[in-house]
Amino acid sequence: MHTPLLHYLDHRIALYVGDLTDHAVDAIVNAANSSLYGGGGVDGAIHRRGGPAILDACRAIRSSLWPDGLPVGQVAITVGGELPARHVIHTVGPIWGRHGGAEARLLADCYRNAIELAASLGLKSIAFPAISTGVYGYPPAEAAVVVSRTLAAVMREQPGITQLRLVFFDARQFDIFVAHQQFSD
Numbered sequence: 001m002h003t004p005l006l007h008y009l010d011h012r013i014a015l016y017v018g019d020l021t022d023h024a025v026d027a028i029v030n031a032a033n034s035s036l037y038g039g040g041g042v043d044g045a046i047h048r049r050g051g052p053a054i055l056d057a058c059r060a061i062r063s064s065l066w067p068d069g070l071p072v073g074q075v076a077i078t079v080g081g082e083l084p085a086r087h088v089i090h091t092v093g094p095i096w097g098r099h100g101g102a103e104a105r106l107l108a109d110c111y112r113n114a115i116e117l118a119a120s121l122g123l124k125s126i127a128f129p130a131i132s133t134g135v136y137g138y139p140p141a142e143a144a145v146v147v148s149r150t151l152a153a154v155m156r157e158q159p160g161i162t163q164l165r166l167v168f169f170d171a172r173q174f175d176i177f178v179a180h181q182q183f184s185d
């Protein structure tokens, strides 16, 4: 089982280094693209390990709720397929420099909307990758400030979420986050 490397917010937030797809929580959050049809990075890992049931559910979402694609900052939930997690909450992070200065707000929307959706469905545990800090080029140090401030606010509004995990793919990204987080401010 994974051992958290650090905790914040009286242990409701825990930080890990590893593969998000290993985490057996109520929902893991996918750093998807608007098509919802998969991609590389964590999106690719989730679809590879979760299997076709996830893509089938994404197709159903595209043909009903979001025919033109999932907008940046928005969220959509599917089954977890073969994953240890029960559900996948797909979100589309901002591409650094492509949203006219709205990147921080859009990144915060991804985290806030995912937590609020999970809470509205009575889910208790949720795990995030470092959304937008890969292919989408969001500087990890800047993301750490936005994410920690957003989580500190939203987790106080959502007591039903008893466990929130941030899963970093390597120790370097974990270290950058810890060095720049502002949970306690």
Ligand code: APR
Binding pocket: 018, 019, 020, 021, 031, 032, 033, 038, 039, 040, 041, 042, 043, 044, 045, 093, 129, 130, 131, 132, 133, 134, 135, 136, 137, 167, 168, 169, 170, 173
């Ligand atoms: N577990 C945890 N974190 C992971 C994993 C994994 N299995 N794989 C990658 N990561 C990390 C990356 O190291 C990065 O820190 O997730 C973070 C987000 O990187 P990306 O997956 O590239 O996501 P993002 O930057 O939001 O770009 C999204 O990439 O894969 C495509 O379809 C996706 O077009 C979309 C874009």
